[in-house]
Structures are given as C-alpha cells and as structure tokens.
Amino acid sequence: MTHPAVLARLVEEYEMESELRAAGPHGPVRQQMEDVVYTLCVSTGTRDIDAALAAARERLRTAWLGDADAAEAAAQDGRTLSGTAG
Incomplete structure (x- = not known):
C-alpha cells in the first residue's frame, strides 16, 4: 500500500496539473x-x-x-505516539 504522504503529494500534483492544463494545453504539462x-x-x-x-x-x-485515533488513545493512556510517557 502506498504511503499516505505519497498519495497526498500525487493528488496535489494532479490538481495543480489540472489547473495548468485548463489554462491551456502545453506539451510538458x-x-x-x-x-x-x-x-x-x-x-x-x-x-x-x-x-x-x-x-x-x-x-x-x-x-x-x-x-x-492513535493519538487520542495514546493521550488517554498518558503516553505519546512513540510509546514514551509524555
């Protein structure tokens, strides 16, 4: 499964490219x-x-x-996401 950060970047790139393409068709775009x-x-x-x-x-x-959800559960248990007390 692709990492969420990679997916977020790809979706953002797609949206930017869509806007550029709407402005006019260019070969590199x-x-x-x-x-x-x-x-x-x-x-x-x-x-x-x-x-x-x-x-x-x-x-x-x-x-x-x-x-x-993980952050909330950790906070309820009195720890950080890394598993140490915070």
Whole structure:
C-alpha cells in the first residue's frame, strides 16, 4: 500500500496539473499530467483517474483518522505516539 504522504503529494500534483492544463494545453504539462495519472492509478490499483482519486482520498481520510485515533488513545493512556510517557 502506498504511503499516505505519497498519495497526498500525487493528488496535489494532479490538481495543480489540472489547473495548468485548463489554462491551456502545453506539451510538458500534458506529459506531466499523464505521468501523475499513471502513478496515481498504479498506486491505488485502479484503471482510471476518477477511481484513483476516489481511492487515494479515501486512503488519506482513513490514514489521517487512524493517526488521530492513535493519538487520542495514546493521550488517554498518558503516553505519546512513540510509546514514551509524555
């Protein structure tokens, strides 16, 4: 499974490339967009960009919720996420 930080960067890159492409079709922007789309699809195990974005956003949502849940549980136990008393 692709790390959430990588997925977040890919989604951000896709959104930036989409904005650039909307401003006007440019060769390098088109290739960068294709590269990001391909990487997002491979990273999420999907075949189209809509499914890839949905999968990436869901993974990010659950990853961040998982981190929040872990931090909350640790705080209730009087420890930090690294397992030491804080």
